[in-house]
Amino acid sequence: MSFDISIKIAGQAGQGIQSIAEILLKVLKLNGLHVFAYQDYMSRVRGGHNFMQVRISDSPVYSIKEDCNILVALDTNSVDVHRNEVPKGGAIIYDPHSTMVDSPDNRFIPIPMNNLAKEAGSPVLSNTISAGSILALLDIDKMDAEEFIKKQFAKKGEEVIGKNLKALAKGYAYFLENFRNWKFTDIKAQKKNKTILINGSEAVGFGAIAGGCQFIAAYPMSPSTGVFTYITGKAKEFNIISEQAEDEIAAINMALGASFAGARAMTTTSGGGLSLMAEGLSLAGVMEAPVVVVNAQRPGPATGLATRTGQEDLEYVLHIGHGEFPRFIFAPGHHEEAFFTTIHAFNLSDKYQVPAFILIDQYFADTYATEKEFDLNKVKAISYQPSVVSTPYLRYKITKDGVSPRAYPMQGDFTFIADSHEHTENGHITEDGEVRNKMVEKRFRKLKGMQKEFGKPTYYGDKLVPSGSEKGKAKTVFITWGSNYGVVRETVDCLKKQKRSVAMLHFNRIYPFPRKEAVSLLKGAKEIITVENNYQGQFGNILKAETGIEADRKILKYDGRPFTVEYILKRI
Amino acid sequence: MENTNPFHYEGELSWCPGCGDFQILKSVEKTLTSLNKKPSEVVLVSGIGQAAKLPHYIHANGFNGLHGRALPPAFGIKAFNRDLTVLVTTGDGDCYGEGGNHLIHAIRRNIDITVIVHNNQVYGLTKGQASPTSEVGMVTKTQPYGVVSLPFNPIAFAIAMDTPFVARSYSKEIDFTAELIRQGVETKGFALIDILQPCVSFNKINTYQWYSQRVYKLDNTYDPTNRVKAFEKSLEWGDKIPIGVIYRSQRQTYDETLDRLGIKPQINPAHNLIQRGSSQGVMCGVNTLPDLSKVKSLLSEF
Ligand SMILES: Cc1ncc(C[n+]2csc(CCOP(=O)(O)OP(=O)(O)O)c2C)c(N)n1
Ligand code: SF4
Ligand SMILES: [Mg+2]
Numbered sequence: 083m084s085f086d087i088s089i090k091i092a093g094q095a096g097q098g099i100q101s102i103a104e105i106l107l108k109v110l111k112l113n114g115l116h117v118f119a120y121q122d123y124m125s126r127v128r129g130g131h132n133f134m135q136v137r138i139s140d141s142p143v144y145s146i147k148e149d150c151n152i153l154v155a156l157d158t159n160s161v162d163v164h165r166n167e168v169p170k171g172g173a174i175i176y177d178p179h180s181t182m183v184d185s186p187d188n189r190f191i192p193i194p195m196n197n198l199a200k201e202a203g204s205p206v207l208s209n210t211i212s213a214g215s216i217l218a219l220l221d222i223d224k225m226d227a228e229e230f231i232k233k234q235f236a237k238k239g240e241e242v243i244g245k246n247l248k249a250l251a252k253g254y255a256y257f258l259e260n261f262r263n264w265k266f267t268d269i270k271a272q273k274k275n276k277t278i279l280i281n282g283s284e285a286v287g288f289g290a291i292a293g294g295c296q297f298i299a300a301y302p303m304s305p306s307t308g309v310f311t312y313i314t315g316k317a318k319e320f321n322i323i324s325e326q327a328e329d330e331i332a333a334i335n336m337a338l339g340a341s342f343a344g345a346r347a348m349t350t351t352s353g354g355g356l357s358l359m360a361e362g363l364s365l366a367g368v369m370e371a372p373v374v375v376v377n378a379q380r381p382g383p384a385t386g387l388a389t390r391t392g393q394e395d396l397e398y399v400l401h402i403g404h405g406e407f408p409r410f411i412f413a414p415g416h417h418e419e420a421f422f423t424t425i426h427a428f429n430l431s432d433k434y435q436v437p438a439f440i441l442i443d444q445y446f447a448d449t450y451a452t453e454k455e456f457d458l459n460k461v462k463a464i465s466y467q468p469s470v471v472s473t474p475y476l477r478y479k480i481t482k483d484g485v486s487p488r489a490y491p492m493q494g495d496f497t498f499i500a501d502s503h504e505h506t507e508n509g510h511i512t513e514d515g516e517v518r519n520k521m522v523e524k525r526f527r528k529l530k531g532m533q534k535e536f537g538k539p540t541y542y543g544d545k546l547v548p549s550g551s552e553k554g555k556a557k558t559v560f561i562t563w564g565s566n567y568g569v570v571r572e573t574v575d576c577l578k579k580q581k582r583s584v585a586m587l588h589f590n591r592i593y594p595f596p597r598k599e600a601v602s603l604l605k606g607a608k609e610i611i612t613v614e615n616n617y618q619g620q621f622g623n624i625l626k627a628e629t630g631i632e633a634d635r636k637i638l639k640y641d642g643r644p645f646t647v648e649y650i651l652k653r654i
Numbered sequence: 655m656e657n658t659n660p661f662h663y664e665g666e667l668s669w670c671p672g673c674g675d676f677q678i679l680k681s682v683e684k685t686l687t688s689l690n691k692k693p694s695e696v697v698l699v700s701g702i703g704q705a706a707k708l709p710h711y712i713h714a715n716g717f718n719g720l721h722g723r724a725l726p727p728a729f730g731i732k733a734f735n736r737d738l739t740v741l742v743t744t745g746d747g748d749c750y751g752e753g754g755n756h757l758i759h760a761i762r763r764n765i766d767i768t769v770i771v772h773n774n775q776v777y778g779l780t781k782g783q784a785s786p787t788s789e790v791g792m793v794t795k796t797q798p799y800g801v802v803s804l805p806f807n808p809i810a811f812a813i814a815m816d817t818p819f820v821a822r823s824y825s826k827e828i829d830f831t832a833e834l835i836r837q838g839v840e841t842k843g844f845a846l847i848d849i850l851q852p853c854v855s856f857n858k859i860n861t862y863q864w865y866s867q868r869v870y871k872l873d874n875t876y877d878p879t880n881r882v883k884a885f886e887k888s889l890e891w892g893d894k895i896p897i898g899v900i901y902r903s904q905r906q907t908y909d910e911t912l913d914r915l916g917i918k919p920q921i922n923p924a925h926n927l928i929q930r931g932s933s934q935g936v937m938c939g940v941n942t943l944p945d946l947s948k949v950k951s952l953l954s955e956f
Binding site: 278279280284288291292294296297299316317318319320321322323325327328329331332333334335336337338339340341342343344345346347361362365433455456458461462463464465466467468469470471472473475476479485487488489490491492493494495496497498499500501502503509510511 | 665692693694695697699702707709710713714715716717718719720723725726727728729730731733734735737738755756758759763912915916917918919920921927928929930931932933934935936937938939940941942943944946948949950952953956
């Protein structure tokens with residue numbers, strides 16, 4: 083890593099933080115640089131204090147930093163809040179006409195963004211001015227930004243494109259003319275790197291489409307709305323039925339109806355909405371209806387922190403829905419994993435006729451990262467169908483592996499009933515104790531097959547010697563799940579540089595719990611530390627229940643903000 | 655004599671002897687037989703309640719879901735496979751109480767389904783508590799001082815929502831009801847048929863005698879396309895209760911909306927006819943990957 087720079091763009095909701103970040107991220111990506119960007123925003127549309135953190139490097143980056151090298155402050159409050167995060171040699175860009183600064187030192191770079199914007203044709207162009215100045219400061223050619231602007235505003239016409247190009251050039255030139263000697267760092271473009279820039283919501287949504295999703299019903303709720311929006315935006319192109327339901331109860335039940343009719347169906351939600359879906363999920367359990375449920379977590383209880391992050395729904399998802407039934411639970415660690423996990427979730431939900439949950443969170447959903455281009459040749463979307471059905475067709479036939487033949491209406495001249503009551507092999511209501519036992523046991527027999535499927539934990543760090551030998555094994559193993567993959571991975575990198583013997587074990591599939599793998603990978607570890615965004619150490623509890631292994635230490639965070647490497651290091 | 659009706663179900667029915675639900679079952683069977691459809695092309699969707707058991711008593715496909723939640727799955731089924739004829743059989747509690755919100759929005763979407771409400775003005779299955787349509791003053795174990803809330807008027811509500819087909823019937827009128835259901839099925843869009851159904855075990859007010867004395871059939875001097883007149887008619891309740899088609903209108907259906915947008919629900923490539931055999935076949939994988947070149951073009955947007 084020859085450079086590692088963090089930029090914070092801070093201001094009020096509605097001031098255009100995102101427009102600045104968008105140009106910046108795209109241009110950095112086009113230059114083959116690796117970026118990781120996180121938005122910290124309040125639950126409001128105007129005002130307040132929001133910021134976007136962008137980390138840039140020539141090697142892959144997986145988390146955000148607490149401090150920043152460059153601060154772009156769009157209002158006075160942002161200067162006050164963040165000026166101490168910028169070390170000597172860093173830069174604070176601000177507009178001297180609209181932002182009050184007490185005793186500016188040599189980090190401060192005044193750029194009259196508003197005035198320049200007016201000169202370029204309109205005050206709304208000040209975001210493009212900022213982008214121009216930042217690019218000049220980073221010493222990045224503005225050609226890619228010009229291309230981006232032409233594409234971005236293509237629909238708005240020549241005039242808008244022209245004004246934005248002019249603004250970009252003005253911001254760029256102003257910086258060079260006034261701060262020519264200001265040398266920041268050596269950023270080298272790496273044009274040969276072929277990456278994509280994608281956020282977590284898009285990665286899951288794209289995975290759903292590639293996985294053959296044909297039906298989505300959902301009710302808007304932050305931070306899950308991004309997945310719903312992405313898929314809906316492509317609905318026409320991919321012939322997906324997308325419906326905004328009247329509530330989450332309707333959403334899950336619509337998806338189950340579509341699933342009954344043969345669709346690959348899904349829904350997306352967050353905590354409160356998930357609670358409303360509980361009964362419907364139980365219905366999926368007894369009807370053995372495939373359905374994919376994306377739960378983007380926010381801190382609770384109740385409305386909690388609507389736009390903040392947390393990992394508090396794990397134990398809930400493990401048990402949600404009354405009664406007992408098997409399920410898949412996945413919690414991908416990075417965007418590429420989320421893309422493929424979503425496809426697997428569709429396939430496995432279909433194969434075993436169980437609901438499959440994908441747990442993400444606000445941090446994951448809203449984080450942009452560059453990733454190597456997904457290998458689409460690896461994508462397999464597979465549905466499972468019986469080749470022959472008997473007369474009468476027994477939808478819930480008792481089988482050895484627990485999986486019964488699932489066909490759809492009109493696939494032949496047969497009929498069948500899907501029932502929320504306990505039912506016989508042909509789907510009719512029953513109260514017979516023996517049949518009941520057989521059905522429960524049939525449903526749970528699936529677990530044996532499910533256990534062998536996709537979703538082994540990822541081990542990262544000091545080399546693993548599998549066959550019982552403890553030599554060369556990490557002394558300290560961090561255990562984490564879901565979105566904390568990146569920050570824990572970087573913590574491991576950091577400690578390894580200090581010659582510490584460390585590793586990370588990251589769990590994507592949480593149910594069925596990969597017990598064997600967990601036990602063998604943790605054998606010999608001297609110290610086990612769990613890292614989770616919740617108060618109770620929920621994953622640690624599951625680990626203990628499933629394997630008997632208890633973590634020596636728990637690093638927990640529940641303030642609604644994501645972990646940083648600095649935060650973890652301070653606690654070990 | 656053997657029943658040769660393909661929709662006829664031979665098996666035990668768990669309703670109380672004399673229940674109006676038997677009559678509605680007969681009407682539904684009659685309608686289905688008249689439609690020129692095969693049982694495999696029909697789905698009956700229901701929630702939970704006495705009424706909601708009906709899908710088990712007809713030889714067709716069935717989705718017997720959760721209490722109050724018949725309409726959302728019916729939407730999912732019909733939206734994805736419009737070749738299916740979808741009927742919902744539900745109760746006054748199921749449809750107007752627990753699932754009331756879904757009724758508003760299912761009508762707004764104008765999904766092409768027929769909803770048959772067995773309106774016995776009581777909760778039958780849970781043994782006689784008041785329902786949203788119970789009359790003020792009705793005494794039950796959970797309303798020992800009598801119902802005080804105003805009964806819900808499904809007909810007036812449906813007219814306000816501009817529902818394409820709104821009708822009321824009386825379960826005893828089996829042929830009349832069957833004909834109304836048939837018209838409901840043939841209507842493009844949402845059809846609501848509220849059927850007055852005596853519950854002999856728990857509703858001691860609205861009995862066969864009570865209904866028989868009051869209901870009268872609308873004749874052809876009544877014009878169901880006049881919305882204001884229909885609304886007036888919907889308020890008629892008491893000594894005289896009109897049955898028949900009370901309101902009709904026309905509005906773009908959900909299917910038509912999808913057509914207009916050019917969205918063609920993709921019945922799985924696996925949707926080919928499955929053979930019938932003496933034993934159950936094994937499950938095999940079928941490719942459901944969308945057009946890879948289109949997926950690639952999505953990747954290039956990132
Ligand atoms: C979530 C939920 N709440 C309550 C019940 C219990 N329950 C079952 S049916 C019913 C009322 C049925 O009334 P109605 O829909 O009028 O049907 P009827 O039995 O009168 O035909 C109730 C309260 C349930 N099954 N599920
Ligand atoms: S309780 Fe009432 S509605 Fe239920 S079956 Fe008996 S008579 Fe019919
Ligand atoms: Mg009732």
